[in-house]
Amino acid sequence: MEEIWELYKNGKWVVSFLTFSIYFFVAASFTLYLYIVASRSRKIRKERLRIEYNTEIERLMASVIFEDASFSDIKKNKNFLVLFDTSFFRxxxxxxxxxxxxxxxGVYAQKLEQFYNESGLIQDSFKKLKSIKWEVKCKGITELAEFNISNAFDSIIAYSKARNKTLKITAINACIKLAGTQSIVYLIEHSDPIDDWTQLNIIGAFKKHDIGDTEGVELLLESKNTTVVTLGLKLIKELKLTQKIPFVAQLIAKAPNTTIKYEAQSILQTLTV
Known part of the structure; x- marks a missing residue:
């Protein structure tokens, strides 16, 4: 201990320490600079590639939509096959x-859906569901829902209970698009609380996708999860489902708590005015 104390008092270590610190700082700064330059270069290169790819893709999609070209026809283009093997192009x-x-x-949308299936891009979307990154999962869910891949419903509904709120909302919205009110069955059994933000997104999904058949919405009022019951009441109110008034009246008589009862009474009054 005395030797260490003497070394400290002499101050000889200061020069070595400062020298090391300076070299370390310079090296770290240079490494960070190289990383920033490399990252920027990758982004610029990607944007250039995106522009090039979009030019080629626009030509291909025009032939698919307006010239009835199938994926098997497009595969005859060797340049396309080379590009199609790259993940970024896909x-x-x-x-x-x-x-x-x-x-x-209509027909044009069906052609795009057919191309999505025949090209194997659908498999890319399914693979994204297995990613450890929630944002990649969201992307896969959105893609499958956009192209109305109904057999993806079971895989997607599993994420309606995800901890990540964005992933949860994306999954629920996708299921509503794919199955309409049939997805409500899963919401009835939803054990986790559904917060106000998620409820707003679910209501928005019903409005956005213009779910014509609202049969089954009243089943939400029978859920043991009070937040699901609240969601059901909000859906009835926002979608102006006056045909559900008898179910709202029944809920008032057997409401699980006073909050639900008052909310049901308010909605009943709104719908009967």
Whole structure:
């Protein structure tokens, strides 16, 4: 201990320490600079590739939509096959398909869905569901829902109980799009509390996808989960489902708590005015 104390008092260690600190700081700064430059270069390169890919994709999609070209026809293009083997091209292609699908209906939309299936891009979306990253899972869910892949319902509904709120909302919204009011069966058995933000998103999904058949919404009022009951009441109110008035009246008589009872009474009054 005395030797260490003497060394400390002499101050000889200060020069070595400062020298090491300076070299370490310079090395760390240089490494960080190289990382930033490399990261920036990758982004610039990706954007350039995206522009190039989009030009090729626009031409291909035009032939799919307006010239009835199938994926087997497009595969004859060797340049396309080379590009199609790269994950980034497939990602850009999927994004382009989604954007087009949102803007087209009827036969044109069906052609895009057929291409999505035949090209194997659908398998890419299913693989994303198994990712450890929640944002990648959300992307896969959104893709499958956009192209109305109904057999993905069971895989997607599993994420309606995810801890990550964004993933949970994305999954529930996708299930509503795929199955409409049939997805309500799963909400009835939902054991976790559904917060106000999630409820707003669910209501928004019903409005956005224009779910014509509202049969089964009243079943939410029978859930043992009071937040699900509240969601059911809000759906009835927001969608103006006057045909559900008898079920709201029944709930008032057997409400699990006064909050639900008062809310049901308020909605009943609103719908009967």
């Amino acid at each position: 990602e850009v292609l999927t994004e382009s398909l989604i954007n087009l699908h949102k803007n087209y209906e």
